[in-house]
Amino acid sequence: MSICFRKGVRGGYLFKNIQGTPKANFEEMKIPKYVVIPFTQGFGEQTKPLVNVGDKVKAGQMIGKGDKGISSPIHATVNGKVREIREIEYRGKKTLAAIVDSDSSTEVVTLDGAKKDLSKFSQESMSRLLYLSGVTSLGATGLPTLEASSSLSMDKVKFLVVSALETQPFAIPTGLVYQSKVSEICQALQALQKFYKDIPVYVGVSQKDKKFAQSLRDSLSQSKNIEIHVLSHKYPQDFPEILTETLTGVCVPDGEKPDSVGSVVLDIADLMAVYHALSEGMPLVSRWISLGGSGYKENKLVRVRIGTPASEILAQFGKPGVETRFLLGDPLTGDVAQDLALTPVGREIKSTSCIEEDAKRHFLFFMRPGLRADSYSRIFASSYLPLEKKLDTNLHGEHRPCIQCSYCEDICPRPLLPNMLHRYCSHGMAEEAKGLRLMGCIECGLCSYVCPSKISIMRDIQKGKEELKKEL
Ligand code: SF4
Ligand code: SF4
Incomplete structure (x- = not known):
C-alpha cells in the first residue's frame, strides 16, 4: 500500500535561515593533485577496470566499462598516471577505485558525434x-x-x-x-x-x-x-x-x-x-557541488573534477584550525567521510556539508533560550527571531525514551508511524514493523531531526530494512 499526495509533500519541514547555506557564487577549483575514481558511481553495477597501474591516462578517457548487468562507463577525470587500483569505501559500500596522479593540465578528450542542434x-x-x-x-x-x-x-x-x-x-x-x-x-x-x-x-x-x-x-x-x-x-x-x-x-x-x-x-x-x-561530446569529468555548512570559509558552488578527494576540498575551502565533520551530501542523509584522503566526490554527488564539531555537554541546556537552534517544536526563541540558525554536530540534549509527542508522525512525508517503527526495529522485530509499512520509509531523516528525545529513528528503521532484506 502507498498513500499519494498530489498537491505536494505531506508533512515535511521548511528549513529557513540556516547558517552555512550556499549563495549563488561560483568558483572553478584548481585541478587536484590526484583523484580517486570509484568504478561504481551513480546508478549501476561496478565496472571492470580498463587500465593498469602505471598507465598514462587522459581526462575523458574511458577507464572502466561494465561487462555484465547494468552500468555506465567510468572516465579518467584528470590527465596523469594511474598510481594505484585498490578497494575503497564509497558511500557505505566497498568498491574498486583508481587513484590517478594528475599532471595539472586541463585538457579533456571529448567524444565524436556531438551536434550543436x-x-x-x-x-x-x-x-x-x-x-x-x-x-x-x-x-x-x-x-x-x-x-x-x-x-x-x-x-x-x-x-x-x-x-x-x-x-x-x-x-x-x-x-x-x-x-x-x-x-x-x-x-x-x-x-x-x-x-x-x-x-x-x-x-x-x-x-x-x-x-x-x-x-x-x-x-x-x-x-x-x-x-x-x-x-x-x-x-x-x-x-x-x-x-x-x-x-x-x-x-x-x-x-x-x-x-x-x-x-x-x-x-x-x-x-x-x-x-x-x-x-x-563532453564525458562526465567534472560537476558543480555546493559547499554547505559553517566549516567552510565561504558557502558557494564549486566546479570540481569528479574523484577530487575530500581532503583537497577542505584544504582549499575549509576553515583552517577548526575541527569539522565532512559529509558527501546534506546533513540529514549525507555520508560521513571517514578517510578524507580516500573519500571522493563521485559523479552523483551534488552537495557537500562541512559541519563544525561540538562534542561538549552544555550545562543546563534545557534552560537555554535556543537563540540559534533550529527547532520544530517552536519552544526555542529562534522560532521567533530572524537570527541565522546554526547546525553543528552537538546533540543539544540527552537521549531519552519516547515521550509520545507525535512530532515524528506529523512530519513524516509518507505518512508512517516512525515512533512505532523505531520501537519494533530497535527490538529486532522487523517483521512486525513490515506490517506498519516499514518499506515505505524513504529515509529522509526528518523524524530523527525533530525528535526531542534524540532517538535515531531513521537509523533503527534502516537496520530493520536490512534485516528484512536478509530474510528474502
Ligand atoms: S525517515 Fe522514514 S519514517 Fe522518518 S520521516 Fe522520513 S520517511 Fe518518515
Ligand atoms: S518524535 Fe521522538 S519522542 Fe516524539 S513520538 Fe516520535 S519518537 Fe517519540
Whole structure:
C-alpha cells in the first residue's frame, strides 16, 4: 500500500535561515593533485577496470566499462598516471577505485558525434553519446538508453520528472544558479522528450523561484506535453518518490523506486550534463557541488573534477584550525567521510556539508533560550527571531525514551508511524514493523531531526530494512 499526495509533500519541514547555506557564487577549483575514481558511481553495477597501474591516462578517457548487468562507463577525470587500483569505501559500500596522479593540465578528450542542434540526433546516435559520456548513470535509477544503463527499459518509460528545486538544509538557490542556463536546460528537456517518444515531461520548481519557472514556461511555450509546476519548498519535496507522486499523481509503491511506475527522475544539473554530452561530446569529468555548512570559509558552488578527494576540498575551502565533520551530501542523509584522503566526490554527488564539531555537554541546556537552534517544536526563541540558525554536530540534549509527542508522525512525508517503527526495529522485530509499512520509509531523516528525545529513528528503521532484506 502507498498513500499519494498530489498537491505536494505531506508533512515535511521548511528549513529557513540556516547558517552555512550556499549563495549563488561560483568558483572553478584548481585541478587536484590526484583523484580517486570509484568504478561504481551513480546508478549501476561496478565496472571492470580498463587500465593498469602505471598507465598514462587522459581526462575523458574511458577507464572502466561494465561487462555484465547494468552500468555506465567510468572516465579518467584528470590527465596523469594511474598510481594505484585498490578497494575503497564509497558511500557505505566497498568498491574498486583508481587513484590517478594528475599532471595539472586541463585538457579533456571529448567524444565524436556531438551536434550543436540537439534536434538532429537519431535515437541510436543519442543513445550512444549519452551512454559513452557516462551521464546515463545519473538520476534516481539511471537514464534508460538502448544500452543496459538503467533498471528501466526504454519502452517502459512513461514520464520524465525533473527536479528544479532543492529543499535540504544547505540547499542551493536553484533559480538564481540556473537562470542563465534556461536555454540549455530546455534544449536538453526537448531532446530527451523526443528520445523517449514524446512522453509527458513534468518539471517541479520551488515556490521561491517563480521567475525561473516563468522563464522555463516562456522558453517551452511551443513544446507540447511539458508542464512546469511551482511546488512547496518543504523538505523532502525533491525526493524522487515524492516528486513523481506530486507531479504525475501516480503512487510509487512502498519499497520501490520511481522506475517501478515508469518514471525517469533527473535534476537540473543532470540535464546540464546531458546538454554538454550531446552538444560538445563532453564525458562526465567534472560537476558543480555546493559547499554547505559553517566549516567552510565561504558557502558557494564549486566546479570540481569528479574523484577530487575530500581532503583537497577542505584544504582549499575549509576553515583552517577548526575541527569539522565532512559529509558527501546534506546533513540529514549525507555520508560521513571517514578517510578524507580516500573519500571522493563521485559523479552523483551534488552537495557537500562541512559541519563544525561540538562534542561538549552544555550545562543546563534545557534552560537555554535556543537563540540559534533550529527547532520544530517552536519552544526555542529562534522560532521567533530572524537570527541565522546554526547546525553543528552537538546533540543539544540527552537521549531519552519516547515521550509520545507525535512530532515524528506529523512530519513524516509518507505518512508512517516512525515512533512505532523505531520501537519494533530497535527490538529486532522487523517483521512486525513490515506490517506498519516499514518499506515505505524513504529515509529522509526528518523524524530523527525533530525528535526531542534524540532517538535515531531513521537509523533503527534502516537496520530493520536490512534485516528484512536478509530474510528474502
Ligand atoms: S525517515 Fe522514514 S519514517 Fe522518518 S520521516 Fe522520513 S520517511 Fe518518515
Ligand atoms: S518524535 Fe521522538 S519522542 Fe516524539 S513520538 Fe516520535 S519518537 Fe517519540
